Amino acid sequence: MQSFRTEIENPVVAKDILALEAKIHEFKEGKLDEEKFRSLRLARGIYGQRQPGVQMIRIKLPYGKVTSNQLRRICGVSDEYSTGRLHITTRQDIQIHYVDVNRTPELWSQLEKDDVTIREACGNTVRNVTASETAGIDVNEPFDVSPYAHALFQYFLRNPISQEMGRKFKVSFSASDEDTGLSYMHDLGFIAKIENGVRGFKVLLGGGLGSQPRHADELFSFLPSDKIIPLMDGVVRVFDRFGERKSRAKARLKFLMKDIGLDGFKVLLEEEQKAVPYTSYPIDAETYPKIKIGDAVAPKVEIKDQQTFEKWKSTNLVPQKQEGFVAIGIKVLLGDFYTDKARLLADLVEKYAAGEVRMTLRQNILVPYIKEELVPFFYTELEKMGFVEIGYNTALDITACPGTDTCNLGIASSTGIAEELERIIKKEYPHYIANPDVAIKISGCMNACGQHNMANIGFQGMSIRTKNKLVAPALQVLLGGGNLGDGNGRYADKVVKVPSKRGPEALRLILDDFDKNGNGRSYADYYADKGQMYFYDILTHLSDADNLTPEDFIDWGTTERYEKAIGVGECAGVVIDLIATLLFESEEKIENARETFEEGKWAASIYHSYSSMVNSAKAILTAEKTKTNTHIGIIKDFDTKFVVTGKIDLGSSFEELVLQLNKNEPTEVFAKGYMENAKTVLKKIEAYRKQELVEA
Structure with missing residues (x-):
């Protein structure tokens, strides 16, 4: 393994990258314990894959914002060190796969040339700070939360109080009371508010998904914006000292909250106040970079298929508060797109929009600041890239984690079943293509990277055993979750477990029933009215494992017989050190x-x-x-x-x-x-x- 020369101007970043290279050397020479090396590389965005000998690299993108230059840089890195595929996560990151760990220091060095980091994208750290993808353009927002999300990201990056916690810590910002940042399922969630002319946030504490989802508690109905960083500094300190470290299953903040309650947490938080270095941390939103619209003159275009164009506009255009502009939502199937198209997109938005895109919580791309008169031009250009699939943020837009494709923890395929369910909706339920009310989400295991347990209709990868002790892939069907706004939400109920190949039939039964009896209500309200047992009765016959066919033992997206194989999870692994x-x-x-x-x-x-x-x-x-x-x-x-x-x-x-x-x-x-x-x-x-x- 040869050393490389970093050209990073920031000495802190350069030192960090060179330290990673040194640790890789130590590990290769047997001088560094394997478990300790795992902890170190995870905190630098380097995650073990299901496939041996290669790594997934998670690129940390605060609130999902990516400039054209940054996107081109990410493309170059993916082509050089990976496979040219970019995967958008439900936390607005980009992941690339099949990377040799020996090349990660130079990969990181290349990214940092355009101010892109992998630091603390994985591991027991403060993870990527997420936000409403419409931040700054949202027609209902009291102010743009982007500067505040960015300031918080910068404050905790490399901060010693959050480097080796018991587990990960997740933060979100919501632009408005619609709570599109999903504050109720985060360790800390901030919802933008204004009181008496002062900018601030409603603060939610202690939420989380996983096998035991917990709804966050309201910590403050309003907290001035200069107090949010001191607050989180104290919260992280309490979590670091009192949070579980041995048992991964109990190591999230939500379990500490369950043990000591909100009042008990407030007492510990108060005890930390002298240690917190700031009582006030003003964030100057005025210094946040201003939007600059590209001034290239777009050629006039003629739309050949006007009907398809109008359908696309009905689902993929997002209104902006800025007069004369709209945003375009790009539906990205399973969050996967490729560098050739990404480069074209980067060039397009640089010339004719604001030179930035947003990665979204539903694994899509939002392009803001499109002049209304340029919508036909953008449509024709995006069509050349294959980026005009209708159904952005609708029932057709299914969220799914990578599952058994690359993740060590995957139990059953999530991407395979997601593709099949989208095919069924397009073919059999076209009226749901434009339905933004029904959200379908899929995770390959209980850890909920696909956020299945907060969906209206959710599926979780599992396995099922027959009387003859044969094992087949299965799906836990969850129903009734949903975002109610202003920090309130419902988590889905586990209704029934079915063999994976019966997942499509389960969806058909669910949608048929809703079509027949929904009567204009939202799916979350309809489910709340009917209740868990009503849907259990509808679906329970699909759970019978005594009559499985040979096809039931082959998971979606593969031709081989299913074999349950779970590796060592690294999302927040707690390691035992020598x-x-x-x-x-x-x-x-x-x-x-x-x-x-x-x-x-x-x-x-x-x-x-x-x-x-x-x-x-x-x-x-x-x-x-x-x-x-x-x-x-x-x-x-x-x-x-x-x-x-x-x-x-x-x-x-x-x-x-x-x-x-x-x-x-x-x-x-x-x-x-x-x-x-x-x-x-x-x-x-x-x-x-x-x-x-x-x-x-």
Whole structure:
């Protein structure tokens, strides 16, 4: 493996990329534990695939915004290091697959030339900050949330308080009370509001999907915009210290909220306020880049098929609050498109629109700032690219994760069944092509990357076993979810599990019943009226596994017999580190504390020192085979086993020493003294460990 020369001007980014290259070298030479390397690469957007020897790279795109230059850069990287396919995620990222891990530093270096990062796109970090794709153009928005989403993204990128949490942390911004950012299913959700002329947000806390979805609690009905970053700083600190770390199934913020309740969380949040470096963090929205419309003169065009054009306009045009402009929605089947078309799109919007596109939460593309008179021209150009499929954000627009195509956790195909269901809707239910009310979503497993459990009609990949112990692919059918607006939503009920090949028949029965009895109501309201058992009675006969045919044992999109094969999930994997690796890591954290201290970043230095002390304690507790589920648990257990017993003398309790963190403001004096404490803790633990090994 040869080293490469990074040409990145930003020294922080360059150092980060070179550090990744060094860690890859260490791993290849057997000097870095495999599990530790996994944790490190995940925090840099490098995710293991179902296929051995290659990686998926997740490119982090705050609130889905991509400029023409950035899109061309992503295309170049995909062609050079991947397969030329770009996959849009339900968190407005772009993923590329089949990448050699050895080439990831140079790949990252290429992306950063146009200010595109993969840092913290995966792993136990603050993930991509998502937002309504209509932010800035939404006819109902009180103001553009883009500057606020961007400021929050920048604040937490590389922030030491959010690098090694128990699990991932997700944030969203909604442009209006329609809550198209889906605040109720996020760890933190912000909905734009104005009170007494002041910009701010309704704040939702502790939501999540997965196998146990939880509706977020309302933390504030209104919080001024200068308070949102200090708030999240405190929330992340609480989650980092009190959140579960051992059991991945219980490690999200929603489980902490379930354990201690909203009031209990507020108490912990208040205790962190002295440690938070800012009480106010004003965000100057006026400095956010202004829109500049391309001035190229578009040729006049003639629409040959006027009827098809009008149908497309009815489903794919999105109104803008800016007079004379509309946005165009591009329906991207399963979120997959290719670099040849992406380059053409980048050039088109640069010349004739605002030089940007938005990746959407439903795996589509939105092109804002199209002059109304240029809609026919854009239609003809997009038609050449294959980008004029009707049904943007309608029932025909099915969301699906990659499932068993590339994901280690996939149980059953999600992309295969999605294509079949779209085919059925087009052919048998054309009246749903323009229906924006019914949302259909599919996930290949319980982790809900396809957001199936908040859909009106959802499918989750599973398996089913016959009496003869044969295993076939299956789908859990979920019904009744939906976004109710202003931070309110319903999660879907699990109704019945059916063999995958019966998924289309299940959809037919559901839509036939709705057509017959819906009476103009929304599907969510209709389901709420009828109830779970009504639909169970309609669908239960499809669940019979005693009469499966040979075809039922072949999943959608494949010709081979189904075999349930689940790998090690990496979306938020919690790793067990070797003791020596942990202690070495504590040294690195102290070095980080020193560097940030010298840069005058007192709060960052303090948190690096805190992380070092907890990490050192974790190492010695791991040696004693003591559970290290939470930071607060590590702190208390270290006192019980080592300080109270006199094995290690710190001059005070470990808890008193460490939790000076939230009892002092982040000053230079405190940061320096706290760093010395971290050095002392590490030195004494290393000495104890060395003596322990000698006596052993």
